Amino acid sequence: MSIIYVLIPLxxxxxxxxxxxxxxxxxxxxxxxxxxxxxxxxFDDDLPEEQRRKATSSESSSTKKTDSTASHNE
Incomplete structure (x- = not known):
């Protein structure tokens, strides 16, 4: 019964x-x-214009790298 006196205020x-x-x-x-x-x-709308350009340029360069490695593998 005394535990109720602790549990109710808690x-x-x-x-x-x-x-x-x-x-x-x-x-x-x-x-x-x-x-x-x-x-x-x-969406990248919250990025400033500079960072958006960097992000798109890094994405395009990474796709170019994968394209060039794919052509070398063939």
């Missing part, structure tokens, strides 16, 4: 902490755009 504290974290997340706009993060890996 449960109330845990619920209060969980509610505090939830309301903090709502106030800091964590739930505003749920789909953007899922699409962010598909």
């Amino acid at each position: 449960a109330i504290i845990l619920v209060a902490v969980a509610l505090g974290i939830f309301f903090w997340a709502v106030r800091s706009n964590q739930f505003d755009d749920l789909e953007r993060q899922g699409y962010s890996i598909l």
Whole structure:
């Protein structure tokens, strides 16, 4: 019976902490755009123009290397 005197306040504290974290997340706009993060890996729109050019040039040079190694293997 004495364990209830420990568990009830502990449960109330845990619920209060969980509610505090939830309301903090709502106030800091964590739930505003749920789909953007899922699409962010598909598009490089968040990169500056310089990094985007570097990324596309490195991708094209890597495909050229694989094409040239494939032609050497034949």
